[in-house]
Amino acid sequence: MSLALVRSRALDGLDAPEVTVEVHLANGLPAFSLVGLPDTEVREARDRVRAALQTSQFEFPQRRITVNLAPADLPKEGGRFDLAIAVGILVASGQVAGKLLEGLEFCGELSLNGELRAVRGVLAVALAAGRAGRGLMVAKANAPEAALARTATVLPATCLSEVVSHLNAHSTLEPQAFCSPQASGADRPDLADVRGQLQARRALEVAAAGAHSLLLFGPPGTGKSMLAQRLPGLLPPMSETEALETAAVCSLEGCFDAGRWAQRPFRAPHHSASAAALVGGGATPRPGEISLSHNGVLYLDELPEFDRRVLESLREPLETGSISVSRARRRAQFPAKFQLIAAMNPCPCGYATHPRKTCRCTPEQVARYRGRLSGPLLDRIDLVVEVPVLAHAELISAAPAPSSAEVRVRVEQARAIQIERQGIVNARLDSSGVERFCLPDKAGATLLQQAMTRLDLSARAYHRILRVARTLADMAGAAQPGAAHVAEAIQYRRSLEGR
DSSP states (O other), X not given: XXXXXXXXXXXXXXXXXXXXXXXXXXXSSOXXXXXXXXXXXXXXXXXXXXXXXXHTTOOOOOSEEEEEEESTTSOBOSSTTHHXXXXXXXXXXXXXXXXXXXXXXXXXXEOTTSBEEXXXXXXXXXXXXXXXTOEEEEEGGGHHHHTTSTTSOEEEESBHHHHHHHHXXXXXXXXXXXXXXXXXXXXXXXGXXXXXXXXXXXXXXXXXXXXXXXXXXXXXXXXXXXXXXXXXXXXXXXXXXXXXXXHHHHHHHTOOOGXXXXXXXXXXXXXXXXXXXXXEETTTTEEOHHXXXXXXXXXXXXXXXXXXXXHHTTHHHHHHXXXXXXXXXXXXXXXXXXXXXXXXXXXXXXXXXXXXXXXXOOHHHHXXXXXXXXXHHHXXXXXXXXXXXXXHHHHXXXXXXXXHHHHXXXXXXXXXXXXXXXXXXXXXXXXXXXXXXXXXXXXXHHHHHHHHHHHTOOHHHHHHHHXXXXXXXXXHTOXXXXXXXXXHXXXXXXXXXXX
């Protein structure tokens, strides 16, 4: 046989579309042509495959070899097609039996000595192969990650010779067993370390209970970052579906760590990060920080120091929970259901609200500093809380805060109420869901109407107040938000103006 068809998969966002590697051997002068919209890394597979076949004691055909990666209009990148190309050449040249190819897919990079190397995105590939009902042959280093896809049969191999022996039935590769390690939260910072800051701790619990976004502002050294780092420890454990989604995104970026399986991510990019680093991008679209924090927390410290265009790019994913990255030749969709928590100083020097230190900033400097945050962005933040300076006596006499484990129990109870009632957390409710589940009682509705008039709040702010009030009612075990819940939710909408 001079023609062989081998299946592999490319990466397109979080999807892994099927790629058929077609290998044809023809008479003529020896040549190796690789077509099908390959990038530079894929084109270099010609040299890797040739060397791997020869060092593994297989014959490299001295014929005209044409390899087509179909479909031709799908861009191909990375070294993931090396193994499929090598197997296709061996089958086309009659050195390997092709009867097992129908039920298998191949994904792996070859070294020059024939060893198989790990590739990124293998979890997304394994999930797609499982849905197609085929087994997946990967490098042994990728096997534990790929086996997290329960529906896929993962066959790990260390080198090309093992793959050939399996296909020729000389030996059998044992499927990788599924192993789902449960990550402990022992390495998470504990809320019990925080002294004082009762209002900020309360807001942190509310944010965790309803998955609301939170902005902490106050002078330097008041504990804003300390509080933010403790939010992941308050969140309920991830479901297996959430853990798979988060692991698949990390796999795309090549930063998957099995030891952190089912741990909610906490990402804290520096304020010099570009828009592409935050939302994703590149010639071949890759996930950004908001997708890497999917089902977890994105912490933006020194919020006004970020480029304004970078911050404005957060507006869409905060509303939709996903991000679409479009380029001239590629378009990719990534999940981005992250919980935003941000921190900022009240002014450039940081001491505008300090009770003892004098602010050195002019009113124009303060206005310019706060003006870096647009109204539409602030409108999408549910809770805005001041973190004041504590006196030395308050730090010493303040009672220790409840531990993260204690608060997590209350958060889980509140979220269980939300899931049973509406299937999602309160922060993810759309406008129809807000009207159905979040309307307050008569006293609460009257108070909210007065606040809308006096504070000139937008329709978006109206809905966000209702969502927060619904969370507060769930935390209190109330069937309907009351005036007290609405009043507290309105308090969290305070403006930064004049502070």
